[in-house]
Amino acid sequence: MDLRALGSTGIRVSPLGLGTVKFGRNQQVKYPQAFDLPDDAQVRELLALAADLGLNLLDTAPAYGTSMQRLGRLLSGQRERWVIVSKVGEFFDNGASRFDFGYNTTVRTVEDSLRTLETDYLDAVLIHSDGDDLRILQQEPVLEALQDLKQRGLIRAHGLSGKTREGGMLALAQSDIVMLTCYPGYTDEVPVMEEALRQGKGVLVKKGLQSGHVNGPDGVREALRFIFGQPGVHSLIVGTISPAHLRENVAMLEEVLANLPE
Numbered sequence: 001m002d003l004r005a006l007g008s009t010g011i012r013v014s015p016l017g018l019g020t021v022k023f024g025r026n027q028q029v030k031y032p033q034a035f036d037l038p039d040d041a042q043v044r045e046l047l048a049l050a051a052d053l054g055l056n057l058l059d060t061a062p063a064y065g066t067s068m069q070r071l072g073r074l075l076s077g078q079r080e081r082w083v084i085v086s087k088v089g090e091f092f093d094n095g096a097s098r099f100d101f102g103y104n105t106t107v108r109t110v111e112d113s114l115r116t117l118e119t120d121y122l123d124a125v126l127i128h129s130d131g132d133d134l135r136i137l138q139q140e141p142v143l144e145a146l147q148d149l150k151q152r153g154l155i156r157a158h159g160l161s162g163k164t165r166e167g168g169m170l171a172l173a174q175s176d177i178v179m180l181t182c183y184p185g186y187t188d189e190v191p192v193m194e195e196a197l198r199q200g201k202g203v204l205v206k207k208g209l210q211s212g213h214v215n216g217p218d219g220v221r222e223a224l225r226f227i228f229g230q231p232g233v234h235s236l237i238v239g240t241i242s243p244a245h246l247r248e249n250v251a252m253l254e255e256v257l258a259n260l261p262e
């Protein structure tokens with residue numbers, strides 16, 4: 001897959017990224033079917049397949065159960081091959097989410113993530129919003145902490161994984177990247193993509209296949225056409241633990257990108 005510039009971050013990403021929730025967490029998730037976590041051999045195989053198919057972008061978070069620990073172990077020696085996006089603010093303990101957007105917590109989370117991933121930098125760190133995007137951006141010191149981490153060279157870019165149009169807009173003014181939801185039937189955050197394009201900011205799309213509530217291969221194709229028909233999208237993060245789905249998504253996306261109107 002041809003890599004593309006993620007806004008003006010200097011980071012280049014594949015148009016499809018791999019979401020890794022299902023590598024490490026199968027409780028309190030919104031997927032249509034219950035599933036067992038994949039074993040190490042399956043995750044290793046999926047990562048190798050993703051690399052072979054030209055993906056270079058992995059999305060993880062402390063709130064994704066053991067996802068980050070597993071990536072740290074299984075990517076050992078391959079750090080430079082991947083762009084790694086992680087998050088701060090949400091934690092998942094004893095089967096429930098808790099949120100903390102404090103300065104010290106943010107710094108400690110990033111430092112812990114670096115140790116866990118056995119690396120000395122993260123490509124991007126996003127605020128893992130609880131839905132109250134504006135309050136977090138306006139009243140919490142999390143962005144300030146991320147800016148300081150950037151200055152220390154521990155992260156290359158920062159931004160918001162948000163849930164509202166207003167939050168996305170404010171995040172564009174204050175950071176490098178937004179991660180937002182977009183699929184046919186949910187277009188509330190499309191204006192954020194348009195604005196990001198104007199400002200040269202990075203746009204990552206999440207939940208494009210409606211967390212699996214998508215209608216077969218035709219639904220996947222329709223979603224890909226819709227999402228990449230929007231302005232300003234750099235990469236769609238799809239969460240999968242199925243090699244067949246990963247192959248299908250890459251093949252369909254290549255077809256969709258080849259046939260986009262000018």
Ligand SMILES: NC(=O)c1ccc[n+]([C@@H]2O[C@H](COP(=O)([O-])OP(=O)(O)OC[C@H]3O[C@@H](n4cnc5c(N)ncnc54)[C@H](OP(=O)(O)O)[C@@H]3O)[C@@H](O)[C@H]2O)c1
Nearest residue numbers: 019020161206207208209210211212238239240241242245
């Ligand atoms: N920051 C946030 O607040 C936030 C929230 C949610 C998600 N995310 C990130 O965004 C990523 C994507 O979100 P998501 O996982 O909720 O939703 P998603 O990517 O829309 O959907 C993932 C679901 O779709 C299924 N799927 C994948 N390819 C398919 C295909 N070709 N045909 C049919 N089903 C297919 C997967 O099942 P199989 O495993 O069987 O393929 C999985 O259950 C996450 O993994 C995570 O990295 C971030």
